[in-house]
Amino acid sequence: MAACGSGENGLDSALFKQLQQGGIMANFADLSADERGIYFRFSSNNICKIMLYQARVQEVMFRSKGDPFVHLCGCKEALENLKNPDFIATISLNLRFFLGIYSHKVQTKFFNDKPLQICPQCAKVLEMYFNNDLRGFFGG
Numbered sequence: 001m002a003a004c005g006s007g008e009n010g011l012d013s014a015l016f017k018q019l020q021q022g023g024i025m026a027n028f029a030d031l032s033a034d035e036r037g038i039y040f041r042f043s044s045n046n047i048c049k050i051m052l053y054q055a056r057v058q059e060v061m062f063r064s065k066g067d068p069f070v071h072l073c074g075c076k077e078a079l080e081n082l083k084n085p086d087f088i089a090t091i092s093l094n095l096r097f098f099l100g101i102y103s104h105k106v107q108t109k110f111f112n113d114k115p116l117q118i119c120p121q122c123a124k125v126l127e128m129y130f131n132n133d134l135r136g137f138f139g140g
């Protein structure tokens with residue numbers, strides 16, 4: 001497996017840049033997941049690990065449940081939402097994310113650099129296998 005974003009393929013590196021910047025909507029990404037990670041497949045068949053989170057949240061949900069969690073591996077919520085257009089595949093090692101709050105289809109509020117927590121189940125994997133080291137998680 002080639003390192004993320006490396007290599008000759010220009011399309012891969014453009015997509016990798018997009019993953020690190022705004023992210024890519026889950027339904028436009030080729031995603032898979034297992035108990036150790038969530039994987040983005042490039043058209044070259046290179047694979048890299050990504051984070052998955054709900055970037056579009058309904059205001060009612062946001063008021064009752066608060067901030068969405070960020071997922072690192074195939075927990076129940078991540079597996080259920082690998083194709084959900086409200087979810088975004090991204091890589092943000094400082095754990096800051098774009099978040100849009102919606103009332104039906106209208107965006108009523110947004111945050112550009114919102115700190116979000118890692119989901120409790122995914123956090124356990126990070127602790128167990130990667131010593132709580134996010135960089136190690138994405139590098140390994």
Ligand SMILES: [Zn+2]
Nearest residue numbers: 071075119122
């Ligand atoms: Zn999770």
